[in-house]
Each structure stands twice: as C-alpha cells, then as structure tokens.
Amino acid sequence: MVDEVVRLLVSDPEGAYLDLTAGGGGHLFALASRLSPNARLYGLDRDPQAVARAEKRLSGVSQKVRIVHGPFDALQRIAAELGVNEFAGILLDLGISSDQIDDPARGFSFQADGPLDMRFDQSGGMTAADLVNTKTEAELTDMIRSFGEERDARRIARAIVRERQTEMILTTQRLADIVSSQVPPPHRTKTRARVFQAIRIAVNNELGRVEEVLPQAVALLATGGRLAVISYHSLEDRIIKQYFRKQSTGYCTCPREIPVCVCGGKPSLNLLTRKSLTPSEAEINANPRARSARLRVAERVRP
Numbered sequence: 550m551v552d553e554v555v556r557l558l559v560s561d562p563e564g565a566y567l568d569l570t571a572g573g574g575g576h577l578f579a580l581a582s583r584l585s586p587n588a589r590l591y592g593l594d595r596d597p598q599a600v601a602r603a604e605k606r607l608s609g610v611s612q613k614v615r616i617v618h619g620p621f622d623a624l625q626r627i628a629a630e631l632g633v634n635e636f637a638g639i640l641l642d643l644g645i646s647s648d649q650i651d652d653p654a655r656g657f658s659f660q661a662d663g664p665l666d667m668r669f670d671q672s673g674g675m676t677a678a679d680l681v682n683t684k685t686e687a688e689l690t691d692m693i694r695s696f697g698e699e700r701d702a703r704r705i706a707r708a709i710v711r712e713r714q715t716e717m718i719l720t721t722q723r724l725a726d727i728v729s730s731q732v733p734p735p736h737r738t739k740t741r742a743r744v745f746q747a748i749r750i751a752v753n754n755e756l757g758r759v760e761e762v763l764p765q766a767v768a769l770l771a772t773g774g775r776l777a778v779i780s781y782h783s784l785e786d787r788i789i790k791q792y793f794r795k796q797s798t799g800y801c802t803c804p805r806e807i808p809v810c811v812c813g814g815k816p817s818l819n820l821l822t823r824k825s826l827t828p829s830e831a832e833i834n835a836n837p838r839a840r841s842a843r844l845r846v847a848e849r850v851r852p
C-alpha cells in the first residue's frame with residue numbers, strides 16, 4: 550500500500566516526514582519522490598540492521614535524510630535529539646519486515662531452522678528462548694491465548710513445559726515441532742503462525758509500545774499533519790481503531806483531581822479513513838504477506 554500511504558500522508562511537500570518503522574526504507578524512498586528537495590526525511594528502527602539498510606536505500610535522494618536507531622515509544626526524546634518539534638507526516642508500519650522473517654538467524658520464522666531469538670533489537674532483552682524456557686505453564690497459556698488468539702493455548706503450553714524438562718527449547722524448528730505435535734495436520738501451519746506471533750509480540754512488547762507511541766506521535770504533528778498506521782493483525786488494529794475513534798470524537802483529558810473539566814475535551818484528530826483500507830488483489834498477488842495489512846490515516850486538528 551505504498552502509493553496509498555504516500556498519497557494520504559503528504560499534506561505539505563516541504564515538510565518533515567518520519568517513518569517510525571523505517572525497515573528497508575521503502576516508504577521513505579517513495580515519499581522522497583513526492584516531496585520537494587527542501588523537505589526532510591527521518592527514519593527510526595529498533596533493528597540496527599534495518600537502519601543500515603534504510604540508510605543505503607535513501608543514499609541517493611535529494612532531501613536531507615536522518616535514520617536513527619531506537620524504539621518508537623521513545624519518540625518524544627528522539628525527536629528532541631533530532632531537533633524537530635513538528636512533523637507534517639508520521640508513519641507507523643507495524644510488525645516485521647521481509648528481511649527479518651527471511652533471515653533464519655533472527656529466529657522469527659517457523660519455516661526455517663534457526664536460534665529462537667525474535668528480538669527486533671538483538672543488543673539486549675529477553676529472547677524467545679529465554680521466555681519459552683522460563684515462563685510458567687499458566688503464563689505461556691495466557692500469552693499464546695492473548696497474543697496469538699489460539700484456542701489450543703493450554704495444550705500447547707503444557708507440551709512446551711513438558712518438552713523443556715527433557716531438553717531446553719533453543720531452536721525455531723524444535724518449537725515448531727512441539728506445536729505441530731499438538732494439533733491435527735490441517736491446522737498445523739495456522740497454529741504455528743499464531744504461536745510464533747504470540748511469542749514475538751511478547752518478546753518485543755509490541756502492543757505496549759504501540760499504545761505508548763500514539764499520543765507522542767499526535768503531539769508532534771503540525772496542524773493538518775497526518776498520522777498513517779499500517780497494522781497486520783486484529784490486536785494491533787483494535788488499538789489503533791480505538792485510539793483514533795477516541796481522539797476524533799473528543800473526550801476529557803483533565804487529571805482526576807480536577808472536579809470540573811477545563812480541557813474542553815476537544816478532538817485532536819480528524820479521520821481520513823472511516824474504515825481501514827486494505828491492499829488490492831493485484832498487490833496481494835504480488836506480495837502475499839500484504840494480505841492482512843490494514844491502513845488507517847488521521848489528520849491533526851487543533852481547536
């Protein structure tokens with residue numbers, strides 16, 4: 550949905566634009582072709598390998614470009630460090646990139662064997678193996694059910710705990726085999742996908758970070774500036790949809806201690822997409838991984 554994103558995101562061809570999930574730099578590159586040479590392009594990614602890839606991809610464009618490493622929920626601090634206090638457009642293209650899923654060494658894929666890692670930023674934090682080998686059966690059940698929306702969560706969690714007593718679970722293949730052993734063949738691929746998704750979300754605290762970044766992004770938008778979010782599963786999309794709805798209808802944000810509303814509860818966003826946009830059939834045929842993408846775009850308004 551690159552064309553759609555660029556069309557809806559650009560309100561000021563001279564402005565500053567930020568992709569909070571720079572990945573391979575594809576969206577930034579497409580934006581560059583629609584913007585004036587005076588515009589500025591910024592990118593952020595938690596994965597240092599993605600930062601290097603995006604820098605390379607953007608090396609020939611005419612605008613000033615800065616790509617930085619960091620988690621998007623630190624947006625307020627990072628924007629201050631970049632010296633930018635207003636963006637004309639901010640993009641969040643959530644989830645995982647093809648470069649990450651196609652590299653077995655990153656441990657995201659159940660279709661290729663590799664270390665059970667799944668961290669976007671491999672410089673620290675718990676790996677998927679740490680999590681799978683230390684969480685209790687109840688915690689694993691809850692994680693697989695909540696983040697994978699998997700009905701057989703309890704059975705799968707029990708199998709993980711049983712199997713790790715014989716030998717620690719350290720590879721994607723071993724985890725995929727354990728999951729497969731708990732469901733009949735026709736359901737195996739979908740179940741493995743749901744369990745891997747659940748673990749990846751937990752390892753990277755993906756939903757918590759999305760909740761944290763949304764108000765920071767809105768606060769940094771110029772009046773008329775736009776926020777575009779692409780999500781890839783219903784858990785993320787629900788967070789975006791509810792946040793956009795709340796901010797576009799207006800509600801009181803006064804601290805609880807104040808007995809009377811003083812903020813006026815005015816809306817901060819105007820929705821440009823009433824319903825989420827989905828990729829065309831042609832795009833899904835060309836890139837089957839795009840099939841679950843949903844795009845929502847809103848514009849910053851001020852009373």
Ligand SMILES: C[S@@+](CC[C@H](N)C(=O)[O-])C[C@H]1O[C@@H](n2cnc3c(N)ncnc32)[C@H](O)[C@@H]1O
Nearest residue numbers: 570571572573574575576594595596620621642
């Ligand atoms: C779907 S890809 C983005 C693709 C990119 N928009 C492009 O055009 O090539 C998602 C990217 O978000 C990054 N990411 C995920 N969570 C992040 C976070 N909390 N902070 C910063 N980057 C994050 C991933 O490392 C990955 O590179």
